[in-house]
Amino acid sequence: xxxxxxxxxxxxxxxxNIASNSLAPGEKLPNDLELAKLYGVNRHTVRYxxxxxxxxxxxRVEQGRGTYVVENPTPYLLSAETRxxxxxxxxxxxxxxxxxxxxxxxxxERLAKNLQLSIGDExxxxxxxxxxxxxxxxxxxxxxxxQRVPGLLDEFSGVNSISKALKRVGxxxxxxxxxxxNARMPTEEEARLLGMSTSMPVFIKENLDCxxxxxxxxxxNVLCASRINFLINFAELKSR
Amino acid sequence: xxxxxxxxxxxxxxxxNIASNSLAPGEKLPNDLELAKLYGVNRHTVRYxxxxxxxxxxxRVEQGRGTYVVENPTPYLLSAETRxxxxxxxxxxxxxxxxxxxxxxxxxERLAKNLQLSIGDExxxxxxxxxxxxxxxxxxxxxxxxQRVPGLLDEFSGVNSISKALKRVGxxxxxxxxxxxNARMPTEEEARLLGMSTSMPVFIKENLDCxxxxxxxxxxNVLCASRINFLINFAELKSR
Numbered sequence: 001x002x003x004x005x006x007x008x009x010x011x012x013x014x015x016x017n018i019a020s021n022s023l024a025p026g027e028k029l030p031n032d033l034e035l036a037k038l039y040g041v042n043r044h045t046v047r048y049x050x051x052x053x054x055x056x057x058x059x060r061v062e063q064g065r066g067t068y069v070v071e072n073p074t075p076y077l078l079s080a081e082t083r084x085x086x087x088x089x090x091x092x093x094x095x096x097x098x099x100x101x102x103x104x105x106x107x108x109e110r111l112a113k114n115l116q117l118s119i120g121d122e123x124x125x126x127x128x129x130x131x132x133x134x135x136x137x138x139x140x141x142x143x144x145x146x147q148r149v150p151g152l153l154d155e156f157s158g159v160n161s162i163s164k165a166l167k168r169v170g171x172x173x174x175x176x177x178x179x180x181x182n183a184r185m186p187t188e189e190e191a192r193l194l195g196m197s198t199s200m201p202v203f204i205k206e207n208l209d210c211x212x213x214x215x216x217x218x219x220x221n222v223l224c225a226s227r228i229n230f231l232i233n234f235a236e237l238k239s240r
Numbered sequence: 241x242x243x244x245x246x247x248x249x250x251x252x253x254x255x256x257n258i259a260s261n262s263l264a265p266g267e268k269l270p271n272d273l274e275l276a277k278l279y280g281v282n283r284h285t286v287r288y289x290x291x292x293x294x295x296x297x298x299x300r301v302e303q304g305r306g307t308y309v310v311e312n313p314t315p316y317l318l319s320a321e322t323r324x325x326x327x328x329x330x331x332x333x334x335x336x337x338x339x340x341x342x343x344x345x346x347x348x349e350r351l352a353k354n355l356q357l358s359i360g361d362e363x364x365x366x367x368x369x370x371x372x373x374x375x376x377x378x379x380x381x382x383x384x385x386x387q388r389v390p391g392l393l394d395e396f397s398g399v400n401s402i403s404k405a406l407k408r409v410g411x412x413x414x415x416x417x418x419x420x421x422n423a424r425m426p427t428e429e430e431a432r433l434l435g436m437s438t439s440m441p442v443f444i445k446e447n448l449d450c451x452x453x454x455x456x457x458x459x460x461n462v463l464c465a466s467r468i469n470f471l472i473n474f475a476e477l478k479s480r
Contacts, residue, residue, distance in 0.1 A: 057424050073422065080474040179472045182313065183423035183441045183465035184297050201423045201441030201465070225423035225441070230470075232419045234320040237477050 006041050010049035013039060018058065018069055025071040026133070029059070054197065060226055062195040074132060075231045076223075080175045096134070097160060100127040100193075102153055104146060114208060114218040115145045122146035124153050126162065129193055132227075136194045139222040145215065162217075174216050179207045181230060186222070194224045201225045246281050250289035253279060258298065258309055265311040266373065269299070294437065297466055302435040313469045314372060319477060320415045336374070337400060340367040340433075342393055344386060354448060354458040355385045362386035364393050366402065369433055372467075376434045379462040385455065402457075414456050419447045421470060426462070434464045441465045 017023040029035065035046045050067055053059040060068045107121045115123065124144040129136055142162060144152055149169050156165040166174070182204040191198040202222050209217040257263040269275065275286045290307055293299040300308045347361045355363065364384040369376055382402060384392055395405040406414070422444040431438040442462050449457040 055425055075420070078472055080477075175474070177473070177475045179474070180315070181421060181470040183443055185295055185439070185441065199425070199439070201425065203423055230421040232318055232472060233417070234415070234419070234477075235417045237320075237474075 007045045007048040007052070010035070010039050010041060010046055011052055014049065014053060015058070023069050025069050026135075027069050029067040029069070031066065054200070057226060060200075061197045063192065063197070065195060070226055073225075073227055073229045074137075076228050078179055078230055078232045079237060096131040098129045098131075099157075099160065100129055100139070102126050102156060104153065111143055111218060115143065115215045117145055124149065126153070126156060135227065137224050137227045139190060139193055141220040143218045143220075148214070148216065166216075171211055171216065174209045174211045177208045177210050179205060181205050183225060190222050194222070196224050196226070203228070203230070205230075247285045247288040247292070250275070250279050250281060250286055251292055254289065254293060255298070263309050265309050266375075267309050269307040269309070271306065294440070300440075300466055301437045303432065303437070305435060310466055311373075311375075313465075313467055314377075315471045316463075316468050318416075318419055318470055318472045336371045338369045338371075339397075339400065340369055340379070342366050342396060344393065351383055351458060355383065355455045357385055364389065366393070366396060375467065377464050377467045379430060379433055381460045383458045383460075388454070388456065406456075411451055411456065414449045414451045417448045417450050419445060421445050423465060430462050434462070436464050436466070443468070443470070445470075 014023070014029070023029065029050075030038065032043045032046045032050075036043045039046070050059055050061065054061055058070055060070045062068065103125050105123050105125045107115065107117045107119055107123045109119055111117065111123055112119045112121065117123070122145075124146050126140075126142045126144075128140045128142075130138045130140060146152075149166065149171060151169050152165055155168040156162065159165055159168070166172070183201050184204060186194065186196065186198055186200075186202045188198060190202060194202070196202075203225050205219070205221040205223060207219045207221075208215060209219070254263070254269070263269065269290075270278065272283045272286045272290075276283045279286070290299055290301065294301055298310055300310045302308065343365050345363050345365045347355065347357045347359055347363045349359060351357065351363055352359045352361065357363070362385075364386050366380075366382045366384075368380050368382075370378045370380060386392075389406065389409050389411060391409050392405055395408040396402065399405055399408070406412070423441050424444060426434065426436065426438055426440075426442045428438060430442060434442070436442075443465050445459070445461040445463060447459045447461075448455060449459070
């Protein structure tokens with residue numbers, strides 16, 4: 001007979017199922033009512049156990065979709081060249097992208113500073129949501145100095161790929177100058193787009209891409225921290 | 241007259257004080273009761289406003305200590321050579337370190353894999369808590385293959401510096417092979433040690449240091465994400 005609280009019994013049962021792979025990474029759990037029936041407890045107890053496992057990073061609650069066993073996070077290798085899409089393809093995970101917005105805006109202080117522009121200069125702003133295995137993982141905001149890449153927005157709407165659109169306006173072989181990584185709690189909107197709980201963190205990754213030493217793209221990405229991690233391989237960076 | 245909810249009034253007042261620098265980064269706010277009196281509202285309203293500002297990353301609630309204006313996060317420059325202490329000193333922030341534990345343990349599967357040992361081999365384990373400006377920022381776990389650095393624990397207890405202790409056992413000039421960065425919610429113990437809320441995220445930074453291509457140290461650090469961020473400068477890495 002199990003000694004301890006009811007919710008701990010439910011938690012231990014779910015953990016056993018994950019350990020034995022009866023519940024595989026990425027798999028959806030039965031709903032709260034079914035779990036309550038299965039374990040002979042009430043729904044409140046089930047939710048308490050699930051929240052404890054969510055805090056431990058073992059389960060993931062997606063708003064309005066259900067509860068899932070967390071996959072191992074995809075490593076995102078940071079280097080001067082690698083793009084997120086390349087990373088996902090290298091890990092055999094199909095990347096899909098939805099365009100959230102694509103527009104011309106005026107540079108504010110932060111954009112002007114990062115893109116070496118004057119405040120008010122035209123900036124192309126592209127906002128997308130990317131998926132791996134149909135799970136959303138990153139909200140990407142990309143900002144380009146409009147006068148350096150004329151026609152970019154038109155090309156982008158046709159090909160839905162920033163690197164392809166850049167090629168069409170004559171830009172190839174840009175390199176990453178720097179990356180900065182923060183972590184914080186998501187806003188309601190970010191959590192909704194990423195299909196994640198507002199009680200789990202996101203990474204904020206900012207970066208600058210350059211061509212011939214000139215700023216080409218300032219990026220600000222919001223990534224679900226339970227689905228991705230960052231890897232920097234200094235041994236490899238040095239050997240180039 | 242302020243239009244809107246009472247807690248929004250309190251929030252806007254605190255934000256105004258921060259914007260005008262009447263409340264400086266790192267400064268402690270009056271307690272809830274004093275704020276309630278000051279703004280003519282009840283403590284519940286004050287707490288609601290503070291929680292909203294905590295979620296926005298503007299205030300930081302330290303368990304049992306009080307509420308503080310968040311400092312700008314210290315950038316932690318990742319490279320093959322830089323150490324956390326060097327980073328803090330470069331930013332003019334005095335680093336202090338408390339030893340939490342220092343012991344010999346047996347390698348488990350993860351340590352054996354990372355340090356290229358067999359399971360059960362002796363490993364020196366050092367756990368410290370580091371501060372910047374008297375604010376705790378990182379719980380550092382460091383693991384060393386005992387047979388490669390005999391006497392390290394004894395030396396460490398004398399100098400309270402891993403790099404100094406390594407020099408005394410004859411190890412100099414180790415380099416960082418890789419770094420991996422995750423983010424998650426802190427455990428109760430981590431939040432207590434770091435003096436932070438359990439509702440704000442931590443970074444988990446794992447890394448491997450090598451000497452002559454051999455593993456010297458596997459590190460697992462827990463960092464308060466609101467007080468630090470990571471910066472990788474690829475332009476500089478390439479020019480070496």
